[in-house]
Amino acid sequence: MKEKLQDLLERVKEFLPRLKELPALLKEKATNLDFKEILASLRTKEGMLRYGLPAAGVVVVLTLGLWLMIGGDDDSPPEPTEAPTESIAEAGSGDPDTASPANLPPPSGAFLLQPMWHWSQSDPTFQGTGFLIRDAENDPLALTAAHYLTLSPHPPRRVTWAAVNGGQVVGTADHSRGGLGKAGGGDPIDLREDLSIFPLRRAESDAPIPAAMILTLDERPGPELGEAVWLPDKDFESSIGYRWRGGTVAKVEEGFIALAMSEALIPGSRAGTPVFSRRTGHVIGLVSRITTNEAQKTVAFLTPLEAIKQRLRTLDQVPLNPNGQP
Numbered sequence: 001m002k003e004k005l006q007d008l009l010e011r012v013k014e015f016l017p018r019l020k021e022l023p024a025l026l027k028e029k030a031t032n033l034d035f036k037e038i039l040a041s042l043r044t045k046e047g048m049l050r051y052g053l054p055a056a057g058v059v060v061v062l063t064l065g066l067w068l069m070i071g072g073d074d075d076s077p078p079e080p081t082e083a084p085t086e087s088i089a090e091a092g093s094g095d096p097d098t099a100s101p102a103n104l105p106p107p108s109g110a111f112l113l114q115p116m117w118h119w120s121q122s123d124p125t126f127q128g129t130g131f132l133i134r135d136a137e138n139d140p141l142a143l144t145a146a147h148y149l150t151l152s153p154h155p156p157r158r159v160t161w162a163a164v165n166g167g168q169v170v171g172t173a174d175h176s177r178g179g180l181g182k183a184g185g186g187d188p189i190d191l192r193e194d195l196s197i198f199p200l201r202r203a204e205s206d207a208p209i210p211a212a213m214i215l216t217l218d219e220r221p222g223p224e225l226g227e228a229v230w231l232p233d234k235d236f237e238s239s240i241g242y243r244w245r246g247g248t249v250a251k252v253e254e255g256f257i258a259l260a261m262s263e264a265l266i267p268g269s270r271a272g273t274p275v276f277s278r279r280t281g282h283v284i285g286l287v288s289r290i291t292t293n294e295a296q297k298t299v300a301f302l303t304p305l306e307a308i309k310q311r312l313r314t315l316d317q318v319p320l321n322p323n324g325q326p
Helices: 002-029 035-041 046-072 305-312
Strands: 113-119 130-134 140-144 156-163 171-172 175-177 196-199 226-236 242-252 256-261 274-277 283-292 298-304 317-319
Touching: 113 140, 130 283, 140 171, 175 196, 196 305, 226 256, 242 298, 283 305, 298 305
Parallel strands: none
Antiparallel strands: 113 156, 130 140, 140 196, 156 171, 175 317, 226 242, 226 274, 242 256, 256 298, 274 283, 283 298
16 A cells, blocks of 8 residues: 555656646636637647646546545554543552443533531631432432531531532521531541531422432442542532542541542542542542642542441431521
8 A cells, every 4th residue: 555655646746847837827828718729739749748737637636635535445443433431540559440340430410519608607608519419218418528617616507509510509408417527537547427418408499409410329338449439629610510530449447438549639628529439430438638648649538438328327407506596
């Protein structure tokens, strides 16, 4: 095939001098073309050299261009017609979960929530991140971390839950399931209490919650070491409210799960973000802290899945504002 192409290019080069005469010829004849004279002259050698070869050169060049655009009959494999489904970089330290029987994509659509906290003695604030699940009775629950709420000397009166993309309000809450939770930490690290769950209050006039907003907890007790995960990194400029980041489960303890992230994350306002297994596509925990280790790699610490399930077994609803402060 390379020899054929080279031979064809050599032939085109022979016609190029004749092609240079074509613009001048057209300009000369544009106002008074005698097609009968041209056709008659093509029967002579001089006419073929003057008119026929330049025209044939045009045809050859056009044919060559079309052939190059369409492609020859070589044996090279065709280009892929679809973009790869992988949308994030491979996980950082640790091997990706290539041995998994399934490597599922993450949920699609907008599901991250931005909580707005209404305080008893201060202006509302936007802190943390949240998401929705359903309990055994199919009622919607909003989840987030708890540690940033403990920094205030006064408890919140109420919380409004809105989509990160566009701010659509999906509900409010003035009670929590089993209390607001605690900051967690300590040595050894224990983040099981860094969790707040809120039964969602909705008016009859509220639009139905989109199905894509309701997430599913993993049925397993927790992820396995080395399992690859997805983390939706909150981004208000994104049309869906986040960008996907990859990571690998680096440590699994009773009190926390540690992820080795594939790229740096901004710590602020990410607490409460759900993390998804690439093996099952379901939630395995929520972000408690994001930090950088000695190797300058981003590490995310999660409130573990089993702690979420244990809190869900608590049916007690505790008011956020038990004293009725305005």
